[in-house]
Amino acid sequence: MSRFSRRVELAATVLALAAAVLVWALTRTYPNYDSYYHLVWGRELLGGSLPSFEAYAAPTQHPLYIAVAALLGLVFGESGDRALVLLCFLAHAAMVLGTYRLGAAVFGRWSGALAALFVAASASFLLYAARGYVDPPFLALVIWAGVLAAEDRRGVPVLLVLAGLLRPEAWVLTGLWAVGDWWRGRTSPSGESSKRREAAGRVVAVFIAPGLWALTDLIVTGNAAHSIQATSTLAEELGRVRGIQHVPGSFVTFIGSTVRPPVALLAPIGAYLAWRFIGWRRLLVPAALLAGGIITFVGTGILGLSILPRYLTVPAIAMCLFAGYALLGFTEAEGRVRALWLRTSAGAAVVGAIGMLILAPSLTNVTEEMRFIRATHDSLVALLDDPEVQAGLECGPLTFPTYRLVPDAKWHLEDARIGARSAKRRDRGVEVFALSQKGLRRYGFADGTNPAVNLPNPAFERVASAGILTAYRRC
CATH class of the missing domain: 3.40.50 (Rossmann fold)
Structure with missing residues (x-):
């Protein structure tokens, strides 16, 4: 990367983080139901008592979010709720920046920049940050784990384990990483003892997050499976959409509402073009994000949990990456392919402009929701x-x-x-x-x-x- 490119990325990082703080200060929003419960649970821990996981209609607990909430409550007192929202806005900025870095590593800088724009323009992602949902920090960790994997750098399992203490989707992603790491290590020149240590490390990485989650449930409620059982029971009591039969239709609806239909339509086109011109090996990280999210979403239907749009946030970002390549992948192509791709992308940009017009009411809805x-x-x-x-x-x-x-x-x-x-x-x-x-x-x-x-x-x-x-x- 050139010195100029590094300066541009540094300026974009500073601008994104400053924008996150500014939006947080101007909007003055507060956490949602689940996040307020995590703040309450964190304060209960600080007071020397176990969290009230079994309270009436209590949400699913997320161990790392309780620890974060406890820390914010300890430092900021009752203003910990606003501090939590700030953390989520900063995580949203980190998620957008990570999308660019991942897209740049796999598809090229311009495709990565457009993918980041798609993510930043999502009203759903913005609302998750404004309400202090657990999703922005979770997604930031997952996307940056993807960046490290795509750039062949250390630290992937650490970020995935942390993400796995926020949302169970990361358990599947950790498993996919472990399989991929094992596959790459099969032909490595390292000795047998080194390979055994690496295998043990993969096993620990895969099971540490679900193990700590279950241990938390066991200590607090006496039931290691409390989270999954309570979530399923609550979904049934509240009449939420559940069951594998609702997964296909919900997938289409939720993806379209999260990243807008034009982006969702461009994603499979970008995936095909990337496979054709880049090759499947370079696509392993975005493909894993897409597959891991879909596997988890299908799993929620099989387990009888609520089928919610938030469960498709990971594949939604992966689709933004592929959509960015569909429109601007020609910048990495040459000759006649580049010329034809450029003309096609120009036509598709018209569809994108229509999509932005469709998006405008969604952003208006977000501002109205914040005021409410x-x-x-x-x-x-x-x-x-x-x-x-x-x-x-x-x-x-x-x-x-x-x-x-x-x-x-x-x-x-x-x-x-x-x-x-x-x-x-x-x-x-x-x-x-x-x-x-x-x-x-x-x-x-x-x-x-x-x-x-x-x-x-x-x-x-x-x-x-x-x-x-x-x-x-x-x-």
Whole structure:
């Protein structure tokens, strides 16, 4: 790489990280349900107690995210929620930069740059960062592991093990890496003792993340398979889409919503062109990302887990890489192939422009969602700090219609008794209700929940309101 190219990459890195901090500061968003629970669990650990994995409608735990949340809570206190969102925005930037590096290593700099642009323009990836999902840090680790593998550098298993403590998809990717590393090492000139050590290292790398995950479940709940069993049970209770029969249709829908249809259509074209002009050996890393993500997605259907768009984020990035090559791979070609490819890409760029027009409403939806998140958080904090509500907490628990705002309130009110009326209704304490139509849809209803939880008990009196929320009390 030339000195000029290194300077350009350094400038792009600084710009991406600065943009991440700026967006974080201007948008002021807050974590989602799962991430707030991880913050609560981290604080419970710091307080000397085991995390409440078995709480009503608790999400799946991610061991490394609990440790990160605990550290942020220790350093930043209640502002740890905003610190977690900042971490995710920085991880999003690292993911975009890693996409470029991986694309440049496999397909060339221009193809890598376009692939990074596709990832950066995804409204879904941006929203995951804005809500503090576990996905941006996970994806950053996976993509940079891919970069190290494509550049034949050390450190791949370390990053994959860390990623495996955030999401189980990395377990499959670690297995694929181990197979590939074994295949390459078969003809290496190293001695038998060295090969045995390498084989032992691969086994450790494959099993350390799932082993630590199971050990965490065992210590906290007494059941090493708690995460998978609880996730399946919760998916059934909430009426989520489950089952292998829904995998094919969901795959098409989710990929299209994550990276937009034009990118999804270009990806198989790019894959064919790359196989034709680059050769399959150079495609092993992006192909492994694509295959590993698909294997995991199919596995969720077989295991009866919820089929969610987030489970296809890894193959979505792989498709961005192939799509980038489909449009700009001609920069690495020569002669008549280059000329024909250039003309074809120019026509395809028109399709891409249409795709960007389709994307605009998605970005608008993201900004509207961020405003709603901010309004909800401000309403909740103001309501919980109201003296009338504080007085009501002395009389009984704080309850919400469903489980959706429970961890947010637990993070703000550390020692309060907090629950959901969809689990159990109390005859004393404080009941919170949503006022706005969107707030009612988001926080008042959930699959399997009786709508009556949104009706105030006549024995309670209205004592406070803030933004989109109101509170009733009975002592």
